[in-house]
Amino acid sequence: MSQPPPPRLFVLIPCAGTGSRAGAPGPKQYEPLAGRPLVAHTLDVFRALGPRLAGIALVVAPDDQRLAEVLPGFPAPGEWLLRAGGATRAQSVAQGLAALREEAGALPTDWVLVHDAARCLLLPSQVDALIGACVHDPVGGLLALPLPDTLKAATPDGRVAATVARADKWLAQTPQMFRIGLLQEALARMGDAVTDEASAIEGLGLAPRLVPGTASNFKVTFPDDFALAAAVLQARHAAADR
């Protein structure tokens, strides 16, 4: 009797946002950063992991023209451009997963690492840590950062209502790694109410594993974040050249 194939690892990068908080002339993922489009840095991280990954997919808006301009080499073999983006991140991921199954032949038992295009400072070693921690986990998990600062709850008029205990609080990052079939089921059930994959999985009554990340894996969200991200990339390149 033939064995089923071992689960594979796919990467799905939602890249269909408008970047409304970033104040850039166009979608933030295509803005230049340290000489290259932001999303090119994100893609580099996963390309560096080589054949450990079964494939890398970028989810863009159906009418996206910019990706082809800024990333002319994409998709290379083992990569997919999925024109499946939706009105929310959750829709882009759900529709991207359906397209990944259809176009790349991904199976429900395969793993997917969902990673924001806008988190361009992720390191391959952090992806390795996430995979190592989750590949034998019954649920899956995510990179996250234990809260480093004192946490305040606010009143509607902008005053402190309370100081909140922070020992059990983490900031969710990406990648977030789950079995494709489980994540599809979770997103179908939770719809647009969720802002990350882990929340959808939690909606099934499951508890994703928290894998410690670093503050450098921040999401480029606000105007100042471009300069900060560029400085980190330049410092890394300078250290690599030494």
Ligand SMILES: Nc1ccn([C@@H]2O[C@H](COP(=O)(O)OP(=O)(O)OP(=O)(O)O)[C@@H](O)[C@H]2O)c(=O)n1
């Ligand atoms: N409809 C959407 C919304 C977001 N994203 C992607 O999800 C990631 C994280 O989302 P966020 O930082 O919120 O990006 P935007 O939605 O583009 O930003 P904003 O909320 O400021 O408009 C980004 O890589 C973004 O491109 C997506 O694929 N589809």
Ligand SMILES: C[C@](O)(CO)[C@H](O)COP(=O)(O)O
């Ligand atoms: C998925 C995420 O990066 C986890 O922190 C984040 O929730 C996505 O950004 P958004 O602003 O919530 O869309």
